[in-house]
Amino acid sequence: MATVEAKNPIAKTALYAALIGISLVFALPLLWMVSTSLKPEAQTLTTPPRWLPDPVTDLPKNAIDNYVGRTAEGGEIVARGVLNDPVIDFPLYLRNTLIVAFLNVTGMVISSAVIAYGFARVKWRGRGVMFALVLATMMIPFPVLMAPLYVIFREFGWIGTFKPLWAPAWFGGAFQIFLLRQFYLTIPKELDEAARIDGCSHVGVFLRIILPLSKPALAVVALFQFIFVWNDFLGPLIFLQHRDQFTLALGLQLYQSQAGNVPWNLLMAASTLILLPVLILFVLTQRTFVEGIATQGLKE
Amino acid sequence: MSSSAAVKQAKVPGRRFPEWATGVLFVSPWIIGFLLFMALPIGLSFYYSLSDYTVLEPPIFVGTANYERLASDPVFWKVMRNTILYAAISIPVGTILALVIAALLNTNVKGLTFFRAAVFLPTLVPLVAAAMVWMWLFNGELGLINTALGFIGITGPNWLGDAAWVMPALIIMSLWSVGQAVVIYLAALQDVPTSLYEAADLDGMGVVRKFLNVTVPMISPVILFNVIMAIIAAWQVFAVPYIMLGDGVERAGYFYTMYLYDQAFRFLNMGAASAMAWVQLVIILALTGLTFIISKRAVHYRA
Numbered sequence: 001m002a003t004v005e006a007k008n009p010i011a012k013t014a015l016y017a018a019l020i021g022i023s024l025v026f027a028l029p030l031l032w033m034v035s036t037s038l039k040p041e042a043q044t045l046t047t048p049p050r051w052l053p054d055p056v057t058d059l060p061k062n063a064i065d066n067y068v069g070r071t072a073e074g075g076e077i078v079a080r081g082v083l084n085d086p087v088i089d090f091p092l093y094l095r096n097t098l099i100v101a102f103l104n105v106t107g108m109v110i111s112s113a114v115i116a117y118g119f120a121r122v123k124w125r126g127r128g129v130m131f132a133l134v135l136a137t138m139m140i141p142f143p144v145l146m147a148p149l150y151v152i153f154r155e156f157g158w159i160g161t162f163k164p165l166w167a168p169a170w171f172g173g174a175f176q177i178f179l180l181r182q183f184y185l186t187i188p189k190e191l192d193e194a195a196r197i198d199g200c201s202h203v204g205v206f207l208r209i210i211l212p213l214s215k216p217a218l219a220v221v222a223l224f225q226f227i228f229v230w231n232d233f234l235g236p237l238i239f240l241q242h243r244d245q246f247t248l249a250l251g252l253q254l255y256q257s258q259a260g261n262v263p264w265n266l267l268m269a270a271s272t273l274i275l276l277p278v279l280i281l282f283v284l285t286q287r288t289f290v291e292g293i294a295t296q297g298l299k300e
Numbered sequence: 301m302s303s304s305a306a307v308k309q310a311k312v313p314g315r316r317f318p319e320w321a322t323g324v325l326f327v328s329p330w331i332i333g334f335l336l337f338m339a340l341p342i343g344l345s346f347y348y349s350l351s352d353y354t355v356l357e358p359p360i361f362v363g364t365a366n367y368e369r370l371a372s373d374p375v376f377w378k379v380m381r382n383t384i385l386y387a388a389i390s391i392p393v394g395t396i397l398a399l400v401i402a403a404l405l406n407t408n409v410k411g412l413t414f415f416r417a418a419v420f421l422p423t424l425v426p427l428v429a430a431a432m433v434w435m436w437l438f439n440g441e442l443g444l445i446n447t448a449l450g451f452i453g454i455t456g457p458n459w460l461g462d463a464a465w466v467m468p469a470l471i472i473m474s475l476w477s478v479g480q481a482v483v484i485y486l487a488a489l490q491d492v493p494t495s496l497y498e499a500a501d502l503d504g505m506g507v508v509r510k511f512l513n514v515t516v517p518m519i520s521p522v523i524l525f526n527v528i529m530a531i532i533a534a535w536q537v538f539a540v541p542y543i544m545l546g547d548g549v550e551r552a553g554y555f556y557t558m559y560l561y562d563q564a565f566r567f568l569n570m571g572a573a574s575a576m577a578w579v580q581l582v583i584i585l586a587l588t589g590l591t592f593i594i595s596k597r598a599v600h601y602r603a
Contacts, residue, residue, distance in 0.1 A: 019404055023418035029476065030421065032444055033433045049447055111329045118326025123319055130327065137338060139528075139588060142537045143557040144581050147564040147573040148341035148348065151355060171333020202322050231426040233539040238565060252428045253543055264436055271429035278424045287416060293420075293480060294487030 012272040030275075033276045037269035038062050044264045066269040082270045085255070085261075090273070092244060093251035100165045100236075100247060107170035109218055115172040116180035117206045121192065131181075138174045146238055153239065163237040165247075169225070177220045178290070183217035184210055220292040223285060225276060248274050252257075302408035342581075348574035353423040355568055366575035375551065375559060376576070384558040385467060387534035390474040395527060398478040403511060404486035416486070420479035427539035434473050435544055460544055470541060481526050488519040524591065531587050535580055556580065574577060 031051075036044055039053045040062055053062050064070070069081025083090050118124075119131050153164045191213075192205040200208070211218075236250045246254065252270055253264055282289060306596075317325070324528070349366055351359035371378045403418060405412060417459070438459035446456030459469040468533050492515060500510045515525070538557045545553035547562070564573035 004444060015407060015409065019409060019415050022401060022404070025481070026422055026476065028416050028444075029433050029437055030425070033429075036436065045442055047442070047447060049442075049444060062407075099560070108477050110488065111333075115327050115330045118323050122323035122326055125320060125325030129324060130331075133334070134330065137334065139532060139583065139584060140338065140342075140581070141532055143536050143538070143560055144345070144577040145341045146561070147337065147570050147577060148344040149337065149562065151344065151348075151570065152341060153337075154355070167334060168337045170329070171337065172330045177330065202317075202326070206326075227424060231424075233427055234561075237559075249426055249428045252426075252432070256428075256432055256543065268436065271432050274429050279421070282417075282421065282424055285304050286413065290416065290420070290483055290487075293483045299524050 005213045033268045037272050041263040088255045092247045097247040103166035104169040104229045105225045111172040112176035120181045120184035134174050160241040322572035345574040348570050353570040366571045379556045379559040390471045394478045399483035401482045406489040423477045423479040431540045431543040433500045463550040488522040492518045
C-alpha cells in the first residue's frame, strides 16, 4: 500500500473538507433529479428551489402520482405518471431492453470466453499478430462503421429487428477478449498441463478447468456489457424503426422530444427509473466494478 | 521440452487436431466477426466515400467529389471546430481534475469507498437521462445552476439557448463523468512504491513537488492511455448534444458524429457520411500516433 499520509491536523481537515465538497458536487445533479421527481408539477417552478415537497407528508402521494400515475376505472387518467403515460409504453420498452440485453450479454460472454482461450492457452503461429490486431480494433470508433453497417444489415434484412443490437456480440469484443485473456494467464499452467497429460482435450481443459476458475472475470464482462447495452442510445436509434421496438434509452428520448410539454417532474421520474437498475447493480457489485475499471489502465 | 511434448503426444489418445488448427478454431468467431462487422464495413465505406450513394439506388462512382464537397462545406468545418474545441478543453481539464481527485483519495482517508462511489456513479448514468438532468440544471430561468449563481449575485446565462454558452455548458457537463479516469488513476497511484516517496521525503520535497516529480512520472503510461481513449471518445460525442440541442442554437453544439449521422440517416447521403468516416479514422490514427511520439520522452515505462 502506497497511500500517502496526511499527519498535520489542519491538512487532514482540509482534505476531508475538499473530498466532502467534491462528493457533494458530483452527487448534486442526481439528488436534484430525484428531488424533482417527487414534487408536484407546480412546485418544480418555485424560486428559491426546494429540496423537499411542501408539505413533506405528500411525498408518497407525489411518488405514486409521478411514477405510477393514477388511472380511473373507466381508463381515464387522473394523474399522469410515467407508467400510465399514453405517449410512451415504459413496460414494453423495458421488456425490449431486457431481451436485447440478455441476447447480447450471453453472446458476448460465451464468445469472448472461447476466443480468449485461443489467445491464452493454445500455441499457434500468428497468435501474437492476431492478438495485436484485436487490441488495435479498440481504436476504431463505432461512428466510423455505422453507415456501412446499416447497409450490410439492410442486406441481411435486419433493419427494424433487434438482431443488429445483439448478433455482433456473439463474435466477441476486443476489450472483453483482452480482459479474459489477462485473467486466464493468471491461472497456473500446471493445472491444465496435468489435465492434458491425463488425456483431456483443449475443449475439456476450457470447460472443466479454465471456465470454472474464471467466474469473477466472466462476471465483470457480463456486468460491463449489460451496462453498455442498457445505456446504448446510438445503436437503437439507427437500427430500430418502430416505436413498439424501442429500448428504454430511445423511449426516454421520445418522451422528452416528440411528446412535447412533458413537465420536468415526470422527465426526472423517468430518468430516475432508467438509472435505478444500474444503480442497484453498482451498489451490489461495487468492488467488482472498481477492479474491472482499474484493469483498463493496465492495457499497454 | 521436445521430450515432454513427445510424451504428451504419445499419451493423448485420439487427438485429431493439430495445435494450430485448435487455436484458429477457438479464435474463429472473432475472425469472422472482424471480417464481417469491421473489415467489410471499412472497405465498403471507402468505396462509398468515392460514390454517390443514397442506399435506395446502387452507388455511382464519382471519384473524390464527396471529399471536395466536404472541404468547401461550412457545416463540416463548424462541426470539426466544435469537436476540436471540446476535446482541446475538456480533455486537459478533465485529466487534471481526475488526477487531483485521485491524489486526494490516495491518502489514509476514512470513507474512501463512499467518496469513490460518489465520483464514479455519474459515469454510469445513461446518457439520455444525464442529458435530461443537465437540461434541467442548465435551464435559463428555473435551473438550479442559475439559481445558485443568483445567490452570489451573478445573473447566469441562458446556457443551452445562447450559442456563446453552449460549449462551456457541455464542457462543464463532461467534467461530471471524470469518475472512470479517477478510478483508473487511483489504482495506478496505489501501485507507486512507497520507497520512492520516502526517498523524496529525505530530499525534503513538499507535497506538490512529490506529486509532480514522483507521482506523475510513475503513472504517466496510464495517463497516456487515458488521454488516447479520451481523444477517441471526443470524436464519438453524440447522444448528449443530440438530445439537448440537435443542430439548433446556431449549431453551437453540433458535433462531428452528429453531422455524420445526419448525412447518413437524415439526408441519406452515404457518400458524404463515408467520406466523413474516413476523415475521422485518419484523424484518430494520426492523433494517437502523435500522442505516442510526443510522449515518448515524457512517458516513463517501468521495467
